[in-house]
Amino acid sequence: MMNLEHVLKEKFGFDKFRPGQKEVIESLMSGCHTLAMLPTGSGKSLCYQLPAYLLNKTTLIVSPLLSLMQDQADQLKMRGEKSVLTLNSFLTLNQKREAFDRLHMYRFIFLSPEMLSLEGVIKSLKTLEIGLFVIDEAHCISQWGYDFRPDYLNLGEVRRELNNPLTLALTATATKEVRKDIIGKLNINQAKETVSSVDRDNIAILSERLFSYEEKLFRVLELVRKFTGSGIIYFSSKKVAEAVTGFLQENGVDSVNFYHGGMDQDQRMLIQQQFISGQLKIICATSAFGMGVNKSDVRYVIHFHMPSTMESYLQEIGRAGRDRKQSVAVLLYSEGDEGLPLHLMEQQLPSDLQIEGVCSFLSEAQKIGANLTLSEKEQLSQSFSLNDIQLRFFTQFLTGNQDPLQHVEEMKEYCQKRKSRNQEKLHKFLNWIYAQECRRLGILNYFDEKQQKLNPFCCDFCGMDANKMIDLLPAVKVEQVNSYTTWKQELAFILLKKENWDEK
Amino acid sequence: MNNYLQVIILYAIKKFQGERSIYAIYHMLQGKKSSQTIQDAHLFGLTNIFGTIPRFTRQQLNQNIQLFHEHNFIEITDKTDAYIISGQGGRKLTDYLKKNPFPTSLNGWKYQNITPIFWGRLNLLIQTISHIVHNERRFYPIQRNPKIQCFVKEFLQNNRQDRGLIAQHLYEELISLLELQSNLKRDIFILKLTGVNRIGLTFEQIAKRKDVEEEYVRFTFLDSLHQMLAEIEQVTDYPILASLFSDWQRSGNPHLTHSTQTTLRYIQAGKTLFEIAEIRRLKVNTIEDHLVEIVLSDKSFPIAEYVSHEDEGEIIAAIKELNTKQLKAIKQEVDNKQISFFQIRLVLAKLGDG
Numbered sequence: 014m015m016n017l018e019h020v021l022k023e024k025f026g027f028d029k030f031r032p033g034q035k036e037v038i039e040s041l042m043s044g045c046h047t048l049a050m051l052p053t054g055s056g057k058s059l060c061y062q063l064p065a066y067l068l069n070k071t072t073l074i075v076s077p078l079l080s081l082m083q084d085q086a087d088q089l090k091m092r093g094e095k096s097v098l099t100l101n102s103f104l105t106l107n108q109k110r111e112a113f114d115r116l117h118m119y120r121f122i123f124l125s126p127e128m129l130s131l132e133g134v135i136k137s138l139k140t141l142e143i144g145l146f147v148i149d150e151a152h153c154i155s156q157w158g159y160d161f162r163p164d165y166l167n168l169g170e171v172r173r174e175l176n177n178p179l180t181l182a183l184t185a186t187a188t189k190e191v192r193k194d195i196i197g198k199l200n201i202n203q204a205k206e207t208v209s210s211v212d213r214d215n216i217a218i219l220s221e222r223l224f225s226y227e228e229k230l231f232r233v234l235e236l237v238r239k240f241t242g243s244g245i246i247y248f249s250s251k252k253v254a255e256a257v258t259g260f261l262q263e264n265g266v267d268s269v270n271f272y273h274g275g276m277d278q279d280q281r282m283l284i285q286q287q288f289i290s291g292q293l294k295i296i297c298a299t300s301a302f303g304m305g306v307n308k309s310d311v312r313y314v315i316h317f318h319m320p321s322t323m324e325s326y327l328q329e330i331g332r333a334g335r336d337r338k339q340s341v342a343v344l345l346y347s348e349g350d351e352g353l354p355l356h357l358m359e360q361q362l363p364s365d366l367q368i369e370g371v372c373s374f375l376s377e378a379q380k381i382g383a384n385l386t387l388s389e390k391e392q393l394s395q396s397f398s399l400n401d402i403q404l405r406f407f408t409q410f411l412t413g414n415q416d417p418l419q420h421v422e423e424m425k426e427y428c429q430k431r432k433s434r435n436q437e438k439l440h441k442f443l444n445w446i447y448a449q450e451c452r453r454l455g456i457l458n459y460f461d462e463k464q465q466k467l468n469p470f471c472c473d474f475c476g477m478d479a480n481k482m483i484d485l486l487p488a489v490k491v492e493q494v495n496s497y498t499t500w501k502q503e504l505a506f507i508l509l510k511k512e513n514w515d516e517k
Numbered sequence: 518m519n520n521y522l523q524v525i526i527l528y529a530i531k532k533f534q535g536e537r538s539i540y541a542i543y544h545m546l547q548g549k550k551s552s553q554t555i556q557d558a559h560l561f562g563l564t565n566i567f568g569t570i571p572r573f574t575r576q577q578l579n580q581n582i583q584l585f586h587e588h589n590f591i592e593i594t595d596k597t598d599a600y601i602i603s604g605q606g607g608r609k610l611t612d613y614l615k616k617n618p619f620p621t622s623l624n625g626w627k628y629q630n631i632t633p634i635f636w637g638r639l640n641l642l643i644q645t646i647s648h649i650v651h652n653e654r655r656f657y658p659i660q661r662n663p664k665i666q667c668f669v670k671e672f673l674q675n676n677r678q679d680r681g682l683i684a685q686h687l688y689e690e691l692i693s694l695l696e697l698q699s700n701l702k703r704d705i706f707i708l709k710l711t712g713v714n715r716i717g718l719t720f721e722q723i724a725k726r727k728d729v730e731e732e733y734v735r736f737t738f739l740d741s742l743h744q745m746l747a748e749i750e751q752v753t754d755y756p757i758l759a760s761l762f763s764d765w766q767r768s769g770n771p772h773l774t775h776s777t778q779t780t781l782r783y784i785q786a787g788k789t790l791f792e793i794a795e796i797r798r799l800k801v802n803t804i805e806d807h808l809v810e811i812v813l814s815d816k817s818f819p820i821a822e823y824v825s826h827e828d829e830g831e832i833i834a835a836i837k838e839l840n841t842k843q844l845k846a847i848k849q850e851v852d853n854k855q856i857s858f859f860q861i862r863l864v865l866a867k868l869g870d871g
């Protein structure tokens with residue numbers, strides 16, 4: 014076997030693998046389908062990037078989110094890899110044609126699951142020698158996962174059509190049950206599972222009980238004043254995220270801004286990049302923030318509102334401390350907070366009435382969900398007051414040629430199941446908040462893991478608190494803030510070499 | 518009034534003088550490519566704000582109309598959903614505009630399509646060059662649209678000159694354009710830029726910093742870009758910036774809707790409106806709409822074939838006499854059975870804004 018460390022150094026410039034990576038790569042190189050669970054921020058993408066160079070055949074990567082896919086492709090390109098293709102709906106017809114003509118020249122091909130359902134795509138992919146088939150965020154394939162995406166369900170079929178290529182299913186958080194489901198759906202029964210612990214031992218886990226919104230406000234202010242470094246504060250409501258941003262700014266915390274799905278795409282991009290570059294220290298965000306955000310020195314994550322599952326909680330706090338230095342997560346809980354996620358969950362699925370209405374409408378119009386035009390979709394949303402997620406449910410569920418009315422019962426049953434499933438997950442998370450035991454232990458139990466070793470800076474139950482954390486967080490060097498000079502001078506700073514700055 | 522969106526809506530109500538429903542404002546700000554909206558933009562002198570808020574919603578409109586109503590800024594008319602500005606509303610508007618002047622270079626009708634593309638390319642080009650000049654090879658492109666990324670990549674491949682030189686020229690072109698602009702416009706433009714060690718600010722952040730209102734910042738920024746575009750189109754001194762939208766300039770008359778361009782080709786081939794309607798299987802009304810749109814975009818387009826000189830004179834006299842743009846009133850005034858609404862619209866289109 015070749016020396017993996019050597020390739021790591023040569024291609025990626027690293028001396029050492031991070032925990033879990035080598036095991037996954039070795040498993041793949043020995044020809045085993047592999048399901049890898051690696052915590053967020055542990056360098057998941059290296060697990061397929063390195064084998065891609067060794068296998069020397071096309072690597073196909075299916076990724077659920079366009080932004081995520083583009084991020085990974087850009088990062089590869091930034092490293093100097095030229096043969097990267099992202100297949101998405103943004104490409105013009107010409108670009109698509111050109112891409113398909115040269116498909117065999119790419120080492121990495123990223124695509125979204127909906128691209129795979131387009132006619133001709135599979136046919137073109139079949140002409141390739143596929144060395145590795147990667148499914149990122151593989152938990153999306155499981156109905157029992159917290160982030161199920163119906164269009165992931167076809168991936169099993171796609172795999173078969175592509176002649177069962179060597180497969181890597183990647184996920185950050187998946188319970189035993191979900192992992193079993195992934196393997197089943199992809200039909201990779203002999204797959205090797207490499208499961209890293211979900212435990213991020215450099216993140217102290219604190220939960221605090223508070224009794225009102227005002228109390229939370231002042232506590233957040235206190236915390237961000239105490240903690241040094243960058244932080245993310247998570248909210249379930251856009252309005253509250255904005256309000257708390259305003260409150261912090263009024264109280265002298267300057268470097269803070271909000272981020273949520275209601276903002277324009279380009280404004281969101283600016284905030285995200287300001288945060289990554291350190292220009293902005295604190296972000297008040299909804300769960301829309303975080304996917305694809307590669308920032309290694311986030312020191313704290315505060316939850317102003319509780320997330321609805323243990324999986325999303327872990328994913329969100331996992332954005333802290335990717336540099337492996339001591340970090341902290343603080344969950345602020347007051348009684349009744351669970352009402353908000355409960356409400357949000359309700360909105361993620363259509364009601365029985367909506368199902369009946371939409372199906373009989375589509376049946377009469379003799380349409381199926383998959384080929385609705387934009388204006389038809391708009392009309393549908395308006396007539397049955399569907400939000401985007403609910404609308405997507407229908408377009409993804411009703412893809413076959415059968416009369417939609419035949420699916421009504423099936424859809425109702427499915428939604429019912431999902432709803433009770435979601436509630437169960439929320440209750441489990443709530444139990445964890447209320448439990449009188451070590452929080453880390455609680456998380457490990459949830460994922461059927463055993464505790465490996467004691468953590469000296471573990472959780473509030475084990476004697477940690479926010480004050481003690483202040484001394485434990487690594488020191489941050491204070492960066493000087495560039496003040497605005499004149500417009501001309503600023504433009505010179507941006508575009509001209511240093512030696513030409515002054516003459517202007 | 519507390520934001521510029523309200524100012525723009527009230528301004529549009531004032532311009533419409535009760536002759537159109539508030540939903541015409543909605544279509545105007547969204548930049549709806551319908552003959553009706555395009556004609557309205559010209560008739561009522563609203564080409565400037567055409568398409569300047571693509572994400573404008575009916576809900577936003579209704580909320581603001583209700584608010585105006587409560588504060589007696591507007592009064593109802595006998596037409597459904599049509600309002601006129603009240604004396605109070607007029608004073609409020611004037612006051613507000615004194616402090617925050619209306620953007621003078623705004624030209625949504627002409628530039629609404631190209632503005633986001635021009636800005637996207639410029640934004641990414643500056644970021645890229647800034648990093649190259651400062652010897653930083655790695656950065657995260659602030660523009661995520663693959664088409665924009667592709668454009669900038671190709672731009673740099675086609676311009677093989679020294680990167681420092683391109684930077685220098687780009688710098689000079691921008692300086693000379695910005696010299697022509699107000700202090701506020703310059704600062705907003707500069708603060709939006711991303712370069713080495715800096716990420717552009719959001720409108721909201723700029724508003725806080727400059728102590729002005731967010732929507733006003735957005736409009737002022739748009740104004741700044743439109744002023745640049747107009748200047749670059751007129752003078753040949755800006756080769757780099759001009760090349761960022763030359764593909765758009767080359768693409769024929771970009772203001773016409775697709776269908777209207779087809780009609781124009783038939784007209785140029787000598788077909789009559791009836792013939793075109795027949796060939797295209799469209800109503801004659803639709804083809805007439807197209808012709809009005811063509812005249813709006815090109816005032817020198819000959820209309821003698823459709824309105825005689827004599828009739829044109831009569832219509833113009835009626836318009837001047839009544840000082841209105843209402844078709845019905847004009848038709849009554851000319852009191853000539855031979856003159857159609859279509860002909861009146863054509864003449865109105867030729868007269869243009871004002």
Ligand SMILES: [Zn+2]
Nearest residue numbers: 451471472475
């Ligand atoms: Zn503990």
